[in-house]
Amino acid sequence: xxxxxxxxxxxxxxxxxxxxxxxxxxxxxxxxxxxxxxxxxxxxxxxxxxxxxxxxxxxxxxxxxxxxxxxxxxxxxxxxxxxxxxxxxxxxxxxxxxxxxxxx
Numbered sequence: 101x102x103x104x105x106x107x108x109x110x111x112x113x114x115x116x117x118x119x120x121x122x123x124x125x126x127x128x129x130x131x132x133x134x135x136x137x138x139x140x141x142x143x144x145x146x147x148x149x150x151x152x153x154x155x156x157x158x159x160x161x162x163x164x165x166x167x168x169x170x171x172x173x174x175x176x177x178x179x180x181x182x183x184x185x186x187x188x189x190x191x192x193x194x195x196x197x198x199x200x201x202x203x204x
Contacts, residue, residue: 101127102148104188107200109155119202125191132181141166141185148203155198163189 105122107113114122128136136142141162146152154162166186167173173186192199 101129101204102133103127103202103204105200105202106192106195106197107153108197109157113153113200116202122200123195125199126178126184126188128181128184128188132184135181136185139169139182141169141182151200151202153198153200154192156192156196157198159189159192159197159199163193 104125104127105119106125107122130148133142133148137144137146163186166182166189170182170186173183175187175190177183178187188199
């Protein structure tokens with residue numbers, strides 16, 4: 101699983117031992133990640149097995165892209181990869197923070 105945490109842009113990357121202190125926003129499976137990469141919503145340069153970080157600006161842009169391509173998305177449904185990413189990005193937007201993805 102790829103676990104996502106809220107992280108302010110100005111905050112340094114925490115050690116793995118301090119991840120429990122961050123608000124967790126959700127997870128994506130390898131299949132979700134691959135599907136979202138195939139749709140070019142997640143960058144092809146990113147690797148499911150590697151940690152990465154999106155600033156709040158990048159998270160906002162991805163949210164807008166996702167809504168443009170899938171206007172039917174709703175926050176109360178997590179049945180598809182798009183829905184799961186939508187909820188992660190919506191949480192980041194509501195908190196005005198970026199996202200830190202940690203490969204488990």
